[in-house]
Amino acid sequence: MSLQGFLSASAAAGHADDDQVSIIASLAEAAKSIDHLVRRNSIVADLGTETGGANADGDHQKALDVKAEGLILEHLSATNAAALLSEEQDDAVLLDPDGSVIVAVDPLDGSSNISVNVTIGTIFSLLPSHGDAAANTLQAGRHQLAAGFFTYGPQTTLVLTFAGGGDVAGFILCPDSGEFIRSGGALSVPADTKEFAVNSAYTNYWFPPMKQWMDDTLMGKSGPCEKDYRMRWIASLVADGWRILQRGGIFLYPADQRPGNETGRLRLVYEANPIGLLMERAGGMAIDGVNPILDLVPENLHQRVPLFFGATSEVKRLQHHHSSAD
Ligand code: AHG
Numbered sequence: 001m002s003l004q005g006f007l008s009a010s011a012a013a014g015h016a017d018d019d020q021v022s023i024i025a026s027l028a029e030a031a032k033s034i035d036h037l038v039r040r041n042s043i044v045a046d047l048g049t050e051t052g053g054a055n056a057d058g059d060h061q062k063a064l065d066v067k068a069e070g071l072i073l074e075h076l077s078a079t080n081a082a083a084l085l086s087e088e089q090d091d092a093v094l095l096d097p098d099g100s101v102i103v104a105v106d107p108l109d110g111s112s113n114i115s116v117n118v119t120i121g122t123i124f125s126l127l128p129s130h131g132d133a134a135a136n137t138l139q140a141g142r143h144q145l146a147a148g149f150f151t152y153g154p155q156t157t158l159v160l161t162f163a164g165g166g167d168v169a170g171f172i173l174c175p176d177s178g179e180f181i182r183s184g185g186a187l188s189v190p191a192d193t194k195e196f197a198v199n200s201a202y203t204n205y206w207f208p209p210m211k212q213w214m215d216d217t218l219m220g221k222s223g224p225c226e227k228d229y230r231m232r233w234i235a236s237l238v239a240d241g242w243r244i245l246q247r248g249g250i251f252l253y254p255a256d257q258r259p260g261n262e263t264g265r266l267r268l269v270y271e272a273n274p275i276g277l278l279m280e281r282a283g284g285m286a287i288d289g290v291n292p293i294l295d296l297v298p299e300n301l302h303q304r305v306p307l308f309f310g311a312t313s314e315v316k317r318l319q320h321h322h323s324s325a326d
């Protein structure tokens with residue numbers, strides 16, 4: 001089934017309305033344009049080059065961060081999206097005042113991978129506008145209408161879910177037809193897992209619950225987990241997320257003691273929230289250590305949070321370490 005077919009079926013089943021469907025379709029067109037650029041990286045220009053600019057968070061922007069955002073804005077401007085919330089913009093970009101949907105995006109996730117030909121992606125979240133987009137930018141993820149992400153890698157993929165119902169669906173961009181084609185049935189996080197994803201280079205900066213979690217995990221079969229794990233870290237949340245939806249496991253990006261990371265590294269509105277909706281709808285969990293990500297009310301657009309997501313048993317074990325530390 002094509003993405004268009006899936007969107008039509010979702011609308012017919014009452015899982016999504018026409019505005020949501022047309023916005024997802026326009027994001028897919030933007031993703032195809034980003035994919036086109038990614039495949040020509042270093043032929044057209046080095047898209048991993050720093051532009052000299054910085055985003056609202058102080059991250060140095062790469063050429064592809066800026067180009068990806070431009071393509072998304074261009075495509076969304078042709079829909080009736082009410083506003084765009086983006087990692088690359090200080091504030092909300094107001095679009096159609098009559099629009100019913102606010103779109104939050106991380107236009108290019110995994111920027112450090114652009115120049116080294118490793119999977120990168122785009123993350124998106126749809127929120128209701130309630131007639132005044134500017135006043136509705138800070139909503140808990142529980143209010144999301146839809147969420148998903150694209151990955152640009154050996155395959156270009158899309159994962160999508162509507163809060164109104166239906167599957168967490170995976171699609172592959174077919175290089176022959178140029179269409180996203182559904183791959184497999186409903187995605188659900190496999191329960192039985194032996195993989196974790198964390199950047200352990202920061203171990204020395206971690207807080208005690210994380211260190212304790214790692215100690216237990218690394219004891220393998222002889223420790224409380226009674227199994228040996230494998231570690232994977234792609235440095236693109238989307239690529240780790242796609243793997244977890246296929247193969248299970250847990251992703252961890254804790255808060256740590258590095259300046260600026262005391263409340264985490266990843267952003268709530270356009271990274272953690274969409275992942276949170278996908279995980280919960282796929283039978284997994286996403287938490288900040290203690291609370292479900294989807295229950296957090298953002299205090300600002302670029303708020304950072306600790307993020308742990310994946311298979312329920314693994315996330316609960318991590319949660320136990322944080323709860324027992326209180
Ligand atoms: P972004 O490129 O949008 O800033 O996000 C990158 C994020 C995330 O995708 C990834 O898991 C993490 O940063 C990698 O962080 P480290 O470089 O600290 O490992």
Ligand code: MN
Pocket residue numbers: 106108109110237271
């Ligand atoms: Mn990101």
Ligand code: MN
Pocket residue numbers: 065087106107108109110111
């Ligand atoms: Mn980004």
